Amino acid sequence: MIRDFWAENYLSIRERQGLSFIAKTKDDFLSYEISPGVFLNKLGILYGANASGKSNILYAIQNVFELLVISRTDINEAVITRPSFELTKTEPTRLHVSFYADGVRYDYDIAYLLSHILEESLYYYPNNSKALFYERTFKGEGIQAEIKFGASLNLTAATKKTLAENTLNNHSVLSAYRKISLKEDILPIASLLNWAVRHVHNINEHQRDSLGEEIKEACGDEKLKRFYLQMLKKADLNINGFRVVTRLKEVPENIRKAITENEMFTEEAKKRMLEPKDSNEIFFVNQSKEGDFEIPIGLQSSGTLHYIEMLHFLYHLITGSHIYLLDELDEKLHDDLLLYFLNVFIYHSESSQLVFTTQELSLLAEDLLNEHRDLVWFVEKKQDTASSEYNRGDSFGLHKNSSLYNSYKIGKLGAKPELGSFFIDLD
Template sequence: MIINFSIKNFRSIKDKITLSFEPENSGALEDYYIIEPVPGLKLLKLGLIYGPNGSGKSTILKGLDFLMMLVKRPLQQKNTQLDFSPFLFDEKTPNEESGFEISFVHGGVKYNYLVNFTREAILYEKLEFYEPNKALVYERTTDREKQLSSIKFGGKIKVKKTAVDALEANTLWNTTVLSGFLKTNIDSTELKNVTDWFEKVLATTITPELDLSKFITPQLGKKKINKHHILQFLKKADFKISDLIVKKKELHVNEEMKELVKMFMRQVQKSGIEGDIDMDKLEKNELYFQHSIKSGDQISTYMLPYDEVSDGTQRYYQFSGILDIMIGHGSVFPIDELESSLHPDLVKHFLLLFLVNAKKSQLIATTHYRELLMEKDILRNDAIWFTEQKEDGSTDLFSLSDFDSSVVRDTTSVFNAYKSGKLGAVPVLSDYYLDFKDEKQQ
């Protein structure tokens, strides 16, 4: 679970901002919001980020994705640049370091990971752990002239010199030590725990464009996602769906296509990713929704393929798969535009299902659904965040709990305060009249 996540000089973010899941001293909805992953450390399960278009909400989630990419999908050539933009509305920042810092808990241990980088190289890394006191796992520096990395392990970490040499050899100047560890045959409990968290706990951001059914449906077919749970989620959300049917359809591939797939797999394997495709057993999963319709005393069943149901039904089916994962396994899911294609009541229902049933997962979501702010009985102030664009064009991030009692009291309507602009983080709109006189003169 994430404790804090900080970003600097990344896309619209110039100065360091921090998204925190450490709760304020409040007993509000504690049974539903608070998890204690290690004794004495309480964390929030939910973070909702509001703000106008272009204010940087999605940039925070893209920062998490980019950090995960630095660990899981490293560059393969030392002369390849990292694919990101620093803050560009400034003369200095394009040439300055960018950075992430994340603290999280995994396997009952607290970790803190810091990485600074430019487009050309990873300049500095530090990984620390607490068991219970803070101790260094490793510190990495980079010689920019020689384009070489140097790794120093802490005194509590027992690693042979041959293992350190192997790890340094697999850590290019533009890749992280964590990514180097994933392709190095050495043993380190701390490095394994941290890379496991990035690989198995932190999920890629779910955007409105991402069709999660391509992941959920195969898992449903393999029974790795519980069909009965998905059906229960859908029924509780008032979808008249009585069953989910996954059919396997064999794909017929000509010889030319087989050769193309083989060439692609050879390139994938060269990059260090293991895997193969059985060209004689190519299949795809087709999902059907079974609807039971009552007509008089008769109940008839009808099958609809996934592609023919509404966008909202598709989206909630995908969210139901996510929900099953979050309830069954400790996970961190970022979602961009939470309300996309969903009725407002479904958004609220999804959040309540998560808060009540997911005991060891976190949800981070951006949203424009301000009516949710009316629901004081399900929201905590420290779980609500806002982004807005500062005068220099950079992103500012602040929490509803940052406002003192002169602005937000217990009796304050957060919805009205936000809608009226009292809390900031809303677009500043002009009037509706357009002046095209200059165009006519031209």
């Protein structure tokens, strides 16, 4: 779980902007006690006008974990990042994240230019006491970075040397593990890297292109299938079943002719290309008073398909410990269905976190957010600098009886487009 995060000089974020998931009050469902006395919010919601930069904080969170786990093999490759703020693009980008992995807190900080990492540090809290994991400092182009490992890791001198030699100036020390052979004393590094790979997910990971595979997986997993069917029924979509039909798909005659006549292909290659391939077709069983009937996936509405995609995320959120970043979660969903989705997550998850952007204002009228304003941020782009600002819902000094919805509608919370008159000059 993420404890807190901030970014500086990243996309539309010029000055340091951050999100804290430390719960202001204990709640049995909205927060989780990740460590004795430490409660973290499971939910983070970002509101803002179009082009305000609300999605950019999601990209920054994704990026800091990418930097931790993805290595480079070519020193000429750029550091894994998105562009810095345009007006300060020659200055370093700085990212920070504090998170818990397998119950242990880690604090990671990194500063970098497009060509190389200037410095990074990783601290952790075994037995709740702060200790150095590693720190590195850039020494110059073509020169190995200065790297110091914490004594509590108990790494041998040979392991330290191997890690340092495999750490290029354009990727993190932790990710160098991916380029070396496993050794027994490297377990702390391997465990952390593997945790991040398994539990932190990219923005809207595994959407439309893998929907068919997800349905196929559900057909072979009774628990997963039962979850899908229950959630589809509760969504009032008139869907009470689904199935995957596998058929052999022949190569079209015109393509067969082109392959056969192409002298660049070997006979063996032609044979492989001309063989019929398995093709999966997905059908949903819809119900009516006159009987059930099947509709292929291609004829389902985009809203229905989006909801089914979201069920993949929801299942993993409530059955495991995951961090999901979702952009425009509310897209094409009825507001009641969105609220139902969130309540299922809140009441059935334990140590997962869901951070998402939305334009669905009706959520701001719900007790869920009005009683827990530390779950929501309002993102506004400053007119004088074109930089994004992120303000938490409990930072505006609103009276406890004031509605976030009403306050937002009248402009007290910012994060709204300033449109002016709807009369325009066509000349």
